[in-house]
Amino acid sequence: MMAALDLKRLVPGHVLGFEAYVPSKPDAELCRLYQVPHLHRLNNNENPLGPPFPAREVLSGLNPQIVSSYPSGDSWALRGKLAELWQVERDQIVIGNGANEVIGFVIKAFCGAGDNIVTADRTFAVAEWIARFSGVTPRLIPLLDYRFDVTGMVTAIDLRTKVLFICNPNNPTGTHLTTDELEDLLQRVDGRAIVVLDEAYAEYMEVSDFPDSRVLLERHPNLVVFRTFSKAWALAGLRIGYLVGGRDLVDAVRRTAIAYSINVIAQEAAMAALQDNGVHLRATREMVHSSRSLVSIAMQNLNVPTISHNGNFMMLKLPMGDTGAHRQLMRRGYMVRAMSDFRFPGWVRLSLSTPSVMGGFIGALSEILPRLSRVSEPS
Ligand SMILES: Cc1ncc(COP(=O)(O)O)c(C=O)c1O
Structure with a gap:
């Protein structure tokens, strides 16, 4: 025995x-x-x-033979398409098996045991959980009026703070930080930590003061934005999401990204979804x-x-x-x-x-x- x-x-x-x-x-x-x-x-x-019509067409026309080969290990074509849309370089994008996976890539890339991340107490909790089981301390700043508290978050930063996670708009309260509030936060963080904007619900935003993350990315090399195909794009079952960020930052993240983790059907369907004309x-x-x-x-x-x-x-x-x-x-x-x-x-x-x-x-x-x-x- x-x-x-x-x-x-x-x-x-x-x-x-x-x-x-x-x-x-x-x-x-x-x-x-x-x-x-x-x-x-x-x-x-x-x-x-x-899913959008072009994605349905691709999915229903798939040749089963394609699944006997590995997919592109770094979603080459999809990153190219997204790079066009975001007006960035292909290497500023990392695709994940859902946005959840890219949260893990970011924490692994920047945090070691004993470091901390700063986020809210009542928000999408996956960053908090990954931090906890990685030996990284989540500092949870209470929402103020159901909104992320910019001052509270900036004040919580210390020398071991590596990443601030902001869910914009926030799941589950639906509140958002405006362009001015986010600019203020980025100025005050002043490159001391990575700032993540989780924009899983960006496609639903119809208010004019919602930050244009494409513009913010040009100005702030410590910013990274998450998007997912699971919500408005209706591809949740295929598990595909991505991040886009400054070149140096993404260069670090790519080291912890798992190659080949996005299957070929998800890559094809996401590419097709982006062909939707609105x-x-x-x-x-x-x-x-x-x-x-x-x-x-x-x-x-x-x-x-x-x-x-x-x-x-x-x-x-x-x-x-x-x-x-x-x-x-x-x-x-x-x-x-x-x-x-x-x-x-x-x-x-x-x-x-x-x-x-x-x-x-x-x-x-x-x-x-x-x-x-x-x-x-x-x-
Ligand atoms: C704010 C937020 N971020 C990320 C995710 C995870 O998305 P994915 O399905 O791409 O892993 C969700 C899903 O509920 C979410 O609400």
């Missing part, structure tokens, strides 16, 4: 002390558990309209507009407070625990995100889908609001 694994010795303390993320179960399993024929996924800010993004924005108005009015009528600014999501404050509300909505076929894990207990985040799905959701929510104590939960 071999000796038992001595995990305490083998696994670093910062990994041992980290709790693994538990993704939701597959839809079929959830439908069985909650006894519903269909589940509307309103928990991951996906785009129910599906029809897809227009339709997507219109859907989100209509649904936001519909849900906002309904929540006012139901006396449910909301936080709703930008992005294809809204936050709802329910008069009950968020995990209980989640379960009751699941029993009616609507999957929202319970927000205790985002440090918003009592809130759920709702992805804005088609107006007809939103109508159904409003009906389901109205049912559970007055019937709190009578609903039995599945085990």
Whole structure:
């Protein structure tokens, strides 16, 4: 009999002390558990309209033979196309298996054990998590009025601070830093740390004071911008996102990037999505507009407070625990995100889908609001 694994010795303390993320179960399993024929996924800010037409065409015409060869190891063609769009050099772009992967590349490139990153307490938490299990300290600056606190973040910088992560607009509050606020932050950071702008929801922005990151990149060599094909572009299942930044900065990031991690289908579909002539993004924005108005009015009528600014999501404050509300909505076929894990207990985040799905959701929510104590939960 071999000796038992001595995990305490083998696994670093910062990994041992980290709790693994538990993704939701597959839809079929959830439908069985909650006894519903269909589940509307309103928990991951996906785009129910599906991929842009050129991407659909490419996907449906794929020759299965292509998967027997490795893809381009550094997404050469896609980086070329993105470089044109961003008016930068190809080498200023790194593609990842989702934006999540590029968050990891950046932390690995700049942070060693004992260093720190600065971000907010109530924002998309993947940077915080990667920092924690890498032995890097996340400094979490409380949001102010549901917005990133520029002064708080700048004040938190010390000699071990390597990266500031700003989610713009913020998931889950939808608030954004304006061009002036961001310029102010970049001036005050003054090259002492890398500044990441996670623009996963940039395509949804329709306000004139949203920063043009292309312009900022020209002026600030310590800036890096993240984008994803998972949200407005509706390619979440293919896992593809990227970063663009100053040449020297990206030169460091490329050392920690995993070659060949973006599969050939994702590369082809992302290239095709970018051929869309604006029809897809227009339709997507219109859907989100209509649904936001519909849900906002309904929540006012139901006396449910909301936080709703930008992005294809809204936050709802329910008069009950968020995990209980989640379960009751699941029993009616609507999957929202319970927000205790985002440090918003009592809130759920709702992805804005088609107006007809939103109508159904409003009906389901109205049912559970007055019937709190009578609903039995599945085990
Ligand atoms: C702010 C933000 N950044 C990054 C991501 C991750 O995107 P991807 O699917 O490209 O990994 C998400 C996904 O929810 C997000 O909300």
